[in-house]
Amino acid sequence: MMQKVFSKPQALKDCPTHYCPGCGHGIAHRLIAETIDELGIRGRTIGIAPVGCAVLAYDYFDVDMVEVAHGRAPAVATGMKRTNPDKIIFSYQGDGDLAAIGTGEIIHAAHRGEQITVIFINNAVFGMTGGQMAPTTILNQVTTTTPLGRDASKQGYPLQVSELLTLLPGTIYIERCSLHKPALIRNAKKAIKHAFELQLNNAPGLSLVELLSPCPTYWRMTPVKAIEWMENEMTKVFPLGRLKG
């Protein structure tokens, strides 16, 4: 008799994704789906897809989902959670979505201590629109709108939103993880699960997990080089670990 030791999470549909080879979005999806399965909350979860490469996340997650305007997910999540306190609400947002156009919404949702879970994908570029600079682009990083590399005197420094959010009393848990090594991925899973559990237990405030995520396509690197770059460069600017809670 053969024994099944591993399978696709129920909260993920059985279909290929549109993500590029080496992209981190698929891994992040899987970790969230596993969490939803393990906590048994598929029937009460509502997910919010961002505008960005993950805009079609509802094609992959098999839970109720909404797609919202660029950056507005935390406001939409607020409207949902306030009127449905028994539901588990999570937003899934890129660094353009959360750290550029949606900065106001995330800061105020955090500031009010909304009881939602935010999964923040930091890939240091705008993926969907073709690899332009994001607020999280690191210094000297070449993007399609920083052809000479990001220059602090012209484009400012990389924005560390997670650190910023730790200052607000409304946030209860913030952790930065990375998806570039199996051990780190296991740790990311733990963080995601913890963030969902806090909401499940009505913990008073917002929880956020930042995931450093490879984008070989717009970093113009092979997937292997991209992982090396994360290890050697990106994690220096965005140090991993529990920032709060």
Next chain:
Amino acid sequence: MNERILMCGNEALAEAAIIAGLDAYFGYPITPQNEVPEYMSKRMPEEGRVFLQSESELASINMVFGAAATGKRVMTSSSSPGISLMQEGISYLAGAELPAVIVNVMRGGPGLGNIAPSQGDYFQATRGGGHGDYRTIVLAPSSVQELVDCMPLAFDLADQYRTPVLVLADGILGQMMEPVVFNKKPRRKLPPKDWALTGADNRKQNIVRSLWLKEGVVEQHNYDLQAVYKEIEKNEILCEQYEVDDAEIVVVAYGIAARIVRGAVNKARQEGIKVGWIRPITLWPFPTEQINKAADNFKIFLTVELSCGQMVEDVKLAVAGKAPVVFYGRAGGGVPTVEQVLEKIRQLTLRPENII
């Protein structure tokens, strides 16, 4: 509650929304509608419902979007500059076919303008306002009682057609006090919200979205929306007419302007001038046929607005060249007096040939 009580328009519309079953209100303060969030902040918690002051109108409308997506009755209110900020969200509501009510207590513009009454947002309200090929139902009450009566209607229309509905008031209507009765009229039979996001508990996943990348899908989605708009145009036009049949001059006005026009028309009638009025209550769908029919026997149409002339374009389209259409209005917070409108009516009786 069947007794008459004296209330200002802003508070009255808030109470009417609560009676209509409002689950949540999200808003950001702006004059001249601050009484709405203030009233809601007290009354909604009393009813065990949600009130939240947002950080911006951008956030308000997206909070509305979130609550609407879960099937709740939800509204926001603001005034002109705030409504401009909401246009992104209104377009998304239209695209995602979500019901919601948005109240605009209009003030003078453009820009920050002033806090005086205005009807300068007619184009924005009746042409969609945000990006894309869509319409919103627009209700334009002209008294505090009518404001009260149109709130339950706005929610029912939103739910029935799955569309955002705008209630267009102005600084006077919001601020002035009039006696009102809160009637509990029988409600429409509404379709179940089986599309709402409530958690996929023993059912298939629901998705609320406005994006479809596959070729032709958004094109078809647009045609589906247009079919709904056709249905709304067929069923939901509201307008009031007064002494139009024998009139030689017909004044067209909505909202607070119609109140001024009513006074002017009554005085003109006393002077023996054959004048009547038509008052659109829905600005979209617009009472095109009613106005066109009134133009069959040659008349002069005078449109009076608190703007430089916006609805007058719809009146011209409705009249379709059958008769002359003249405009009189004051903008940027200026309010025409009864005497000014009367004088305009008198001029039209003296020298109609000049306008033709």
